[in-house]
Amino acid sequence: MDIHVINSDWRAEAPDLMGFITAKLKQSTEGMPYVFADAYATDGLLEILEVRVARGERGILVMDCSRAQVQAVLEWGTCHDDGLLHDLEIFLVRRADQRPTTLV
Template sequence: MDIHVINSDWKAEAPDLMGFVTARLKPCTEGTPYVFADAYAAEGLLEILEVRVARGERGILVMDCSRAQVQAVLEWGTCDDDGQLQDLEIFLVRRADQRPTNPA
């Protein structure tokens, strides 16, 4: 499993992040591979990701993740003991207000 965490300031770095990420996602048979994280708590996000994976999706873009959601998905990603998720790729786009600040 590959998990990519993308800072929310992507608009300044890559104006078409959605297009870039979507092009990298593996085609899925049902629906779009987007999840809007603000609709879920951390545990709920993990549940919806598990549902998507069970449907056969192998590339998922998760928009507007909180710090807790990113951490939960990263921890979930380390629990794949049997290798069933090795071809899964998840892109987590963090919320703007969740970016770490650099003390000067």
């Protein structure tokens, strides 16, 4: 299992990151190989990843992950990589930090 974490500044570096990574991923007959993490709590994201892996997806792009979601997926990957998922590739795109700006 390979898990790649992409920083939140990807839009400046590769505006079509989603298209680029999607083209690299093995297409599933079930639909597009991406998940929008902001639609899930951390546990829900892990559940949807498990469902997608169980139905045979081997390449998944997860957009807008929080730090907690990234950490949870990394931990999930180390706990569940028993050789059966050696061909699984997950790309986690971190959500842009939403730090408040200071007005001067």
